[in-house]
Amino acid sequence: MVRLSKEKERAYQKQKHVRNRQKVLDFLGGMCVCCRHSDYDVLQIDHVIPINLPSKKRMPACQMFFHILNGNLPKSDFQLLCANCHMKKTVIELRNREKKPAEIESRRWQKNILQTH
Ligand SMILES: [Zn+2]
Numbered sequence: 001m002v003r004l005s006k007e008k009e010r011a012y013q014k015q016k017h018v019r020n021r022q023k024v025l026d027f028l029g030g031m032c033v034c035c036r037h038s039d040y041d042v043l044q045i046d047h048v049i050p051i052n053l054p055s056k057k058r059m060p061a062c063q064m065f066f067h068i069l070n071g072n073l074p075k076s077d078f079q080l081l082c083a084n085c086h087m088k089k090t091v092i093e094l095r096n097r098e099k100k101p102a103e104i105e106s107r108r109w110q111k112n113i114l115q116t117h
Contacts, residue, residue: 020065027069028078034085046081050093 004012024045031038045068051058059067067073081089 017062024065024068028080032082032085033079037082042083043080044083044086046079046086048077048079
């Protein structure tokens with residue numbers, strides 16, 4: 001087995017991460033579901049139903065990519081949002097946090113939700 005230097009190993013892992021992120025963005029439609037922005041540099045993977053876990057307890061992105069691409073996590077649990085729409089959704093969710101679930105609008109981010117806030 002070829003042993004890579006730590007530097008080469010890090011570079012390899014980074015390239016792999018970038019490739020897998022691109023595959024997931026392609027798999028999830030390649031554009032923001034709200035405004036249809038398609039710049040991969042600003043697209044983010046959103047959990048349709050927010051997960052309220054501290055960042056330390058969340059699944060690392062590389063594992064999440066693997067599970068999305070292999071069908072271990074339902075595709076419908078995720079959607080793509082650009083950074084702006086993702087921030088807007090997060091702000092609205094934080095405002096709604098005190099409300100009962102029945103009072104909260106559909107979690108799936110849609111253009112009409114953005115326009116009403
Ligand atoms: Zn957007």
